[in-house]
Amino acid sequence: MRVLFIINPIAGDIPKDEFIRFIKSEMIERELPLYTLYTTGEDDEQRLLRKVQEVKPHRIISVGGDGTLLLVCQTLLHKAIPIGIVPLGSANGMAEELGIPKNPIEALSVALDSLKKVPLDLILFNSHLYGMHIADVGMNAKLVEAYDKDPGRGLMTYAKYLLPVLENAPLLHFEILADGIEYHRQGYMLAIANAQKYGTGVIINPKGKFSDGKFELCILKDKSINTIMSAGLTIFSPELFRNESMEVISCEKASIKLKEKYMFQIDGEVIGEVDHITAEPVHNAIEVFVPHLRS
Numbered sequence: 260m261r262v263l264f265i266i267n268p269i270a271g272d273i274p275k276d277e278f279i280r281f282i283k284s285e286m287i288e289r290e291l292p293l294y295t296l297y298t299t300g301e302d303d304e305q306r307l308l309r310k311v312q313e314v315k316p317h318r319i320i321s322v323g324g325d326g327t328l329l330l331v332c333q334t335l336l337h338k339a340i341p342i343g344i345v346p347l348g349s350a351n352g353m354a355e356e357l358g359i360p361k362n363p364i365e366a367l368s369v370a371l372d373s374l375k376k377v378p379l380d381l382i383l384f385n386s387h388l389y390g391m392h393i394a395d396v397g398m399n400a401k402l403v404e405a406y407d408k409d410p411g412r413g414l415m416t417y418a419k420y421l422l423p424v425l426e427n428a429p430l431l432h433f434e435i436l437a438d439g440i441e442y443h444r445q446g447y448m449l450a451i452a453n454a455q456k457y458g459t460g461v462i463i464n465p466k467g468k469f470s471d472g473k474f475e476l477c478i479l480k481d482k483s484i485n486t487i488m489s490a491g492l493t494i495f496s497p498e499l500f501r502n503e504s505m506e507v508i509s510c511e512k513a514s515i516k517l518k519e520k521y522m523f524q525i526d527g528e529v530i531g532e533v534d535h536i537t538a539e540p541v542h543n544a545i546e547v548f549v550p551h552l553r554s
């Protein structure tokens with residue numbers, strides 16, 4: 260079996276040398292050749308495509324956060340190469356969603372040895388951008404942008420921006436066309452969710468399933484601190500979804516127009532300001548390995 264590891268050396272601000280030595284020893288133990296590609300943040304999709312053509316792997320293992328996994332997923336779209344996940348980023352929402360162990364050694368064992376695969380939809384935004392987990396326009400995207408620009412990482416950096424972003428968040432007007440039905444809504448944020456939880460484990464969207472050919476529009480209608488916490492805008496909240504201020508619309512296709520441009524993020528990557536978003540699922544786009552015992 261040929262296994263290609265895609266390793267993001269900076270993900271999560273976590274030193275990876277020791278873990279890479281562990282990967283090498285596991286591959287030697289299994290008498291398998293080791294193929295690796297380290298991401299650089301530049302031209303990674305093309306580099307990955309070339310590496311896949313060269314190695315022709317039977318499985319690919321993403322070692323990093325949601326951004327690294329999304330890079331792997333969109334590059335492998337319809338290529339029938341299943342993906343394993345070692346969650347070593349600062350946000351690991353999809354791994355959390357799929358029940359992948361948080362411990363990287365246990366996750367590696369699932370990625371290398373599991374035979375159980377599940378299909379995963381991706382979402383195509385504005386006809387050219389892929390997402391796999393949760394994208395949003397509004398407050399959370401603004402928070403992601405502020406966090407992204409800060410050289411600091413982790414909880415304190417995140418917390419630094421929470422209250423200012425909250426205070427200044429404008430009420431946005433959304434004109435939504437979802438499966439042919441029009442909705443006019445106002446809110447502080449609109450999330451487009453292929454799944455239930457943010458990487459924090461906080462449930463934003465209890466209806467979410469990641470391979471049903473559908474996605475959910477989740478409109479946050481107030482910005483009190485309780486609501487924000489249960490919406491997942493803080494990584495220190497253990498709160499679960501119990502939120503009357505969130506409207507959820509499940510659909511297969513959507514177009515969202517905003518009166519003014521506002522910040523948009525997909526799976527933790529800042530896209531920039533937009534005033535129009537279209538979204539459609541790419542059904543069963545890829546397959547990922549999950550633990551055997553997962554129901």
Ligand SMILES: Nc1ncnc2c1ncn2[C@@H]1O[C@H](COP(=O)(O)OP(=O)(O)OP(=O)(O)O)[C@@H](O)[C@H]1O
Nearest residue numbers: 269270271298299300323324325326327348349350
């Ligand atoms: N060698 C590298 N140097 C700098 N940036 C990189 C490198 N490799 C990948 N990247 C960037 O890392 C990001 C993806 O990181 P990922 O989401 O996997 O981990 P993360 O710890 O959750 O990231 P972040 O904390 O920045 O959101 C992408 O923006 C990508 O361009």
